[in-house]
Each structure stands twice: as C-alpha cells, then as structure tokens.
Amino acid sequence: MTDRSLTKPSPANSTLQDARRTVEIERDGLDALARALAEGSDLSEALIATVAAVRNAPGRVVVSGMGKSGHVARKIAATMASTGTPAMFVHPAEASHGDLGMIGTGDLVMALSNSGETRELSDIVNYCARFDIPLVAITSVALSSLANAADHLLLLPAADEACSVTRAPTTSTTLMMALGDALAVALLRDRGFDRDDFKTYHPGGKLGAAFQRVSDVMTTGAMPLTTGDVSVRELVAIITHGGVGTAGIMREGQLVGVVTDGDLRRNIGRDLLQLTAQDIMTHDPVTVEMDTLAADALGLLNRKLIQVLFVVKDGAPVGLLHIHDFLKEGVA
Template identity: 50%
Template sequence: MEAEALVAMADRLPEDFAPTVELILATRGRVILSGMGKSGHIARKIAATLSSTGTSAFFVHPAEASHGDLGMVGEDDACLLLSNSGETAELSDLIAHTRRFGIPLIGMGSRRQSTLMEAADLRLVLPPMPEACIIGMAPTTSTTMSLALGDALAIALMERRGFAPEHFHAFHPGGRLGARLAKVGSLMRGAESLPLVGPDTPMGETILEMTAKGMGVAGVVEDGRLVGIITDGDLRRNMEGLMSRTAREVATRSPATAPADMLAAEAMAEMNARKVHVLFVVDDMGVPRGVLHIHDCLRAGVV
C-alpha cells in the first residue's frame, strides 16, 4: 500500500512543489521544520537531509516553540510544517507566529481543507491514500509519502544549486562517506616526503633515497618534471649490473600520476588497476607536489 502511494505521488506531484523549491531557494535565512509525533520524526529527517545537501535547515519542536523557541524563527526564514490532518493543535503557535511576522509558511499534509493548509502560503498536499496499518489509523503510508516528498525537495534543491561532491564532503568529513569523497591533496604526503632523484643519479644513491623516504619508490625528475619512477620491481628486474647504472637506465618512463583534486577513491582504483601502491601527485606542468601511498588511503577509510 505504501509503494502504491509513492507511485501515485510520483505520477502527480503536489501542485505547489515547484513553487516551494523556488521559495526555499530565495530564502535568505533557514528553513524551519516542525511537526508533532510521527510527523515530527519525518520533519527532523527532512531538516537533516536539507542541511547536509546545501540548504540550511533545522527542526523546532512545536511544544518547545510555544515556550520560547519561537525566537529561533526569524523574518528571513521559511517554515515547513508537517501535519497529516492539518489540525495538530501544537502547531497553532508556530502558524500564528508566521502569520504575524510575514514568514513564508509551507504546509505538508493530506487535507487541503484544514487549518494548516488554509493558513499556508504554499501547500504540499499528499494524495488521498489509506494508511497501511490494519486499522487504518497508525501513520504509515502518510509518513512514507512525507519522507519521500522531503527527499524530492532536497534533491531538486541540490540540482538547482549545482551541489557537487566536494560540497557534500564539506558537510560529511567523518566516516566512510567522508573518506570516499576526500581528495588526493588532503591525503597525500607533502614535498618533504618526496623521494626524488635526477636522471643521472647512480643507483646506489637512488636506493639510499628510496630507503630514507620509506616509500619503496623513487621519482626521477628532469627540469623539475617527473619523467619516470623506480620501484622495487624495477630493482629486481635490473639486478644484473644494477649498481653500475643510473636512475635513467632503470626507471619506468611515463609513470602513473594523480592530480591533487582527484577523488581519493578514484586514485585508489587507479592503483588497484595498475597493481601499484604509490602515485606521485603532480601539478599541471608535471611537477611533483606530493606522493600518495595506498596505505594512506586505507588508513583514511577509502575502500
């Protein structure tokens, strides 16, 4: 029954959906959400989703609003109030506050002819679908539709704002999600950790540089640009007469590199595809600026 309700709402979005998106985009303050009971839980989730996707929002409990928290709602804000019946008594003070100070009010519920909807500037009226519980009274279908409609608002606002992965990461710095959106530049080891040698550096000195920096590789630079890389595998493949050679003679030319603004997850995929454990981070001119080890990604939670 809930699935059928979602399909019905997808086929016919509330008439004021697009104007609601435009109103929120034009709001200079924040979007204040409120609701009582199960509607309150949904309102909290919508507020959290909006906040994490570029629309500043927070939840105000309607009972607390009546005891001083109305001061959180300013004239530059917009209110989105949820009530399936539209007659939730606890919302009355919030409704009156918005009308008194000319604060835009958006109602979300199932009854067009209700106190909330009659007072609202914009109305997100849910389709008239029955609740899924066996007695037809427990908020089930209505809360599912409200949650989905809140997600649709958030996604539409993301699209209109041009919300990008780097913006998402700014609001999600912790946990695995934050790690997947981290950039190479935030995880790489800096210039002081770069194991670099010149093309004519003897292999004895090159091995010392590889050992000193503990990366198992050395980058070969010419005129400041990275032109090759020497790995432990290159050492094994050139064991015969190794110490009589130079870095130029042993290095693998045109090594895999990464720009600092590449997603760390993409860099790790590149390392896995090439079966390497290190990528040099270079700028647009090919000058090495850092080095990314696969262990750096794993420690940060990139998988």
C-alpha cells in the same frame, strides 16, 4: 475428512505476507506521489513555488511536526541542512512555550501534518500569520486548517496506510519523507551545491572520506627524487632513505620515470650495479593530479597493482600518495 492443519498458513508465512504487503502498500503510495508530481500538476507547481520561496527567504527553513510527522520533520531539516539549505527543527509543543522565539521574520516554516488538524501546530500557524512568515504545509487533506492557512500547499496523494485497522502512520510518513527528500535535492540543484560543498558539511565518516581530494591526503615535503644518470648504487640509497619503496626520476623539472623495489629485483641479473637509473626506470609513470578524488586515486592504485603514486602539477611532482595514506584517512 480434511486435516485443516495442512492448509492453515504457518506463523512464519503469515508474518512474511504482512511484511510484503506493507512494502507493497507503501510502494503504491510512492507511485501515486510520483504521478502527482507530473509536469504541470498542482503538486509539481506547488513544489516549484516552494523551492523559489526557500531560495528567496533570507533566513532558515524551520520544519515542524508532531508525533511521527515530527520525526520525519527532523529528518527533512537534517537533510536540508547537510545539502546547503540552512534548516532546523522546532517542536510544536515547545514552540508554544517559548521556542516561537527561534523563528525569525526572515525564516520560512514548513509544517507537517497528515490530517492537517494537529492541534499543537496552531500556535506556529498563528505566529506565521501574525508576522507574515511564509508557511509551507505538507498534508493529505486539502480542506484542512493547515492547508487553508498555508502560502504553499504540498498536498500528498490519497494512499492507504499499511494497517487498515489501526491507521498507524506508515504510508503517509513514507510519502512525507520522500517529498522532503525531493525538495532537498531540488534545492541543492537550484543552489548549485556540489560535492565539494557536501564534503565541507561532511568532514567525518565514510561520506567525508569519499569526497576527499588527493591534496587532502598526499604527503608533501622532501621526496625521493633524482636524475636518470645516477648509478643504481646511489639509487638504492635514495629509495631506502625515502622509505616508500620508490624514487622519481626527473628531467628538466619533469617527472619522466620511476624506479621501485620491484624494478631493482627484476633487474638483479643484469650486472645491476653497473647500470644507471634510466636503464631500469619505468617510463611515463602513472600519476595523479591534486584535485583528483582520493577514492578515484585509490581505485587507480588497485587497478595498477601498485602502492605508491606521485602527485603532479604540470608534470612536476608535488607530493606522494602511499596506500597507507588512504587507510589512515579512512578512504577504502
């Protein structure tokens, strides 16, 4: 007799199979969406028209949806707002109790509903029709009420939900999220939105730090600068007073070398006090420009195994960068 316990899947294996199958089903849905966006397809033409409609709308993109679609709608609005497309979320139930006043005649409304029959969206749809406000629908049902009312229909391809028993929104909301991201990226490219603009909207956290420029973090003011003919004795005093372990060597207004604490130590056996700065300086020092990304400048410090960089403009020093400046600003 066969022991059935030897062939029965363990709870852990069953859980893993369910999880993997969920990801596979959603991946298949995303593949279908990518195919639906092929050049010349109905969805691709609708997306192009939607980008043009958003560009021509003088107001904001108002995104709305109920339930899980509402959570996706909030995320789409937030992504658009952070990438140069003014956008906001309006809850459809709240819209029916006064928040319709938040939607202006210059706005464009984007409504999300997998079935296209979400009852709570009806007042927003009617409001758009009454005041001639452009309506974009994201739905999976071409013959739904929402699809029929829309000026621009972004029709999601047919795709299975991860759970066939409950039909809980899984794949459908994943496709909505992906299509929203596709729209946001297409819009930012259309607007010429670049990383300087992105930095403006993301001044805090790691994203803000990643897009800071050298000019944002460098130290300006008095710098440890001298000429090549000064004695090492004087040079030591300049480096000590500067407090960053280095001094810049100037000639005719240009930075031509640097002397660091390390240079002093390496030359200790050369009757050091009888030498001048130009005798021990590093010629053609590593420098950066003010518009260099701070993250790139930090990478340069790490690659060169140095702690201080002079910032130059047309060869003249305008600031200093110390490794501590990056740490203080969160660029790491």
